[in-house]
Amino acid sequence: xxxxxxxxxxxxxxxxxxxxxxxxxxxxxxxxxxxxxxxxxxxxxxxxxxxxxxxxxxxxxxxxxxxxxxxxxxxxxxxxxxxxxxxxxxxxxxxxxxxxxxxxxxxxxxxxxxxxxxxxxxxxxxxxxxxxxxxxxxxxxxxxxxxxxxxxxxxxxxxxxxxxxxxxxxxxxxxxxxxxxxxxxxxxxxxxxxxxxxxxxxxxxxxxxxxxxxxxxxxxxxxxxxxxxxxxxxxxxxxxxxxxxxxxxxxxxxxxxxxxxxxxxxxxxxxxxxxxxxxxxxxxxxxxxxxxxxxxxxxxxxxxxxxxxxxxxxxxxxxxxxxxxxxxxxxxxxxxxxxxxxxxxxxxxxxxxxxxxxxxxxxxxxxxxxxx
Amino acid sequence: xxxxxxxxxxxxxxxxxxxxxxxxxxxxxxxxxxxxxxxxxxxxxxxxxxxxxxxxxxxxxxxxxxxxxxxxxxxxxxxxxxxxxxxxxxxxxxxxxxxxxxxxxxxxxxxxxxxxxxxxxxxxxxxxxx
Numbered sequence: 001x002x003x004x005x006x007x008x009x010x011x012x013x014x015x016x017x018x019x020x021x022x023x024x025x026x027x028x029x030x031x032x033x034x035x036x037x038x039x040x041x042x043x044x045x046x047x048x049x050x051x052x053x054x055x056x057x058x059x060x061x062x063x064x065x066x067x068x069x070x071x072x073x074x075x076x077x078x079x080x081x082x083x084x085x086x087x088x089x090x091x092x093x094x095x096x097x098x099x100x101x102x103x104x105x106x107x108x109x110x111x112x113x114x115x116x117x118x119x120x121x122x123x124x125x126x127x128x129x130x131x132x133x134x135x136x137x138x139x140x141x142x143x144x145x146x147x148x149x150x151x152x153x154x155x156x157x158x159x160x161x162x163x164x165x166x167x168x169x170x171x172x173x174x175x176x177x178x179x180x181x182x183x184x185x186x187x188x189x190x191x192x193x194x195x196x197x198x199x200x201x202x203x204x205x206x207x208x209x210x211x212x213x214x215x216x217x218x219x220x221x222x223x224x225x226x227x228x229x230x231x232x233x234x235x236x237x238x239x240x241x242x243x244x245x246x247x248x249x250x251x252x253x254x255x256x257x258x259x260x261x262x263x264x265x266x267x268x269x270x271x272x273x274x275x276x277x278x279x280x281x282x283x284x285x286x287x288x289x290x291x292x293x294x295x296x297x298x299x300x301x302x303x304x305x306x307x308x309x310x311x312x313x314x315x316x317x318x319x320x321x322x323x324x325x326x327x328x329x330x331x332x333x334x335x336x337x338x339x340x341x342x343x344x345x346x347x348x349x350x351x352x353x354x355x356x357x358x359x360x361x362x363x364x365x366x367x368x369x370x371x372x
Numbered sequence: 373x374x375x376x377x378x379x380x381x382x383x384x385x386x387x388x389x390x391x392x393x394x395x396x397x398x399x400x401x402x403x404x405x406x407x408x409x410x411x412x413x414x415x416x417x418x419x420x421x422x423x424x425x426x427x428x429x430x431x432x433x434x435x436x437x438x439x440x441x442x443x444x445x446x447x448x449x450x451x452x453x454x455x456x457x458x459x460x461x462x463x464x465x466x467x468x469x470x471x472x473x474x475x476x477x478x479x480x481x482x483x484x485x486x487x488x489x490x491x492x493x494x495x496x497x498x499x500x501x502x
Contacts, residue, residue: 028410033410034413291434
């Protein structure tokens with residue numbers, strides 16, 4: 001299976017190094033993913049995220065349905081435009097997918113789902129609709145461009161300010177629709193910016209306009225290091241159907257109140273909460289030089305083991321960082337097994353970087369003190 | 373298209389070898405190799421004085437994407453290493469045949485060089501691989 005987004009030719013024209021991502025041909029980078037990363041932290045970059053699945057939900061019972069389907073709560077009344085992050089759980093409390101849901105007032109809801117889980121998500125959602133008056137529309141006709149960075153809003157409004165007047169005063173985590181463009185002040189980088197969903201036939205033109213304005217095209221490589229620095233989970237790495245949001249640093253996304261709201265997975269999560277958790281998700285910073293990778297073994301102070309779920313290099317910190325599943329009582333110090341050697345690392349609370357600035361303090365260990 | 377300087381020799385595992393006037397050889401990874409790996413973020417070099425046999429794993433280079441071993445192209449002794457690439461692994465991306473060299477080797481007398489390839493042969497290998 002090889003899928004291409006409507007912007008495929010644009011990526012080729014910009015020298016994109018194309019890789020397979022869940023069946024999609026996507027740009028990993030256009031030369032240097034580290035430069036692309038810095039561009040987003042310091043100015044503005046854009047990402048083609050048209051491979052993500054946009055689903056629109058409507059119907060007389062659509063609100064009740066969303067309150068049943070998602071672990072986070074869209075609430076009993078509409079806040080038009082509001083965006084919310086949530087997990088979609090199975091009956092065991094495992095995460096089927098994580099998503100952003102947008103409240104579109106009388107136009108129902110829009111969800112943006114992961115590309116890798118598209119088919120199982122659609123099948124799952126469809127199956128749950130049986131008891132509700134809800135219609136589900138998978139929007140294969142739309143493209144999606146994320147523009148992120150401290151200059152992102154200025155750049156976007158320079159081009160779309162006249163088309164999208166409502167975007168000018170848009171607050172973080174809100175969205176609006178105007179002239180066929182859906183625009184949201186959301187993202188996956190830890191920077192300010194917009195995500196724009198638009199008809200496919202208008203995507204290439206907008207992409208080129210951004211490019212001419214100096215918004216650098218960025219690939220999946222930079223997208224991954226940006227979200228990791230921002231301490232954001234990646235579905236399939238930090239959580240999956242066998243782990244609950246409570247074990248995955250996402251307890252804040254589970255709306256326990258009101259207690260009478262019955263959402264899928266609630267009973268399992270309550271049982272887990274009452275018994276107590278055995279592991280947690282934490283951040284790691286490698287003290288000295290080196291690289292952290294997915295699945296590396298972490299040895300904690302009391303001898304218990306953990307494992308890296310996402311490891312990479314932080315261009316902003318100039319150090320290797322990771323998210324890791326650790327025992328609940330893991331201390332501040334640990335060692336990571338890298339090619340048979342144990343290398344010291346510090347346990348931190350993510351995020352590592354927000355709005356261009358480091359936000360963790362690694363304690364007085366310098367690269368000279370490693371390998372002792 | 374990949375840059376393949378005429379004056380160097382190459383290995384099947386994408387190292388390059390430069391014959392120096394003092395009898396030593398400098399070793400690095402090719403433009404093709406750095407391009408495949410992408411942005412370099414970590415380099416681990418051998419200790420000077422280490423004795424290597426041709427084919428020994430002697431350097432680890434890590435990019436954001438992957439870790440890769442570099443193999444000694446010849447049997448001999450490590451006489452010098454490029455500390456600058458440890459400080460700035462991106463030198464390998466920026467200048468793989470110059471500032472991005474990895475180590476210098478004093479080849480053992482009569483060290484086997486038949487496995488090394490000319491620029492033309494390496495070019496053919498790349499065309500075959502891609």
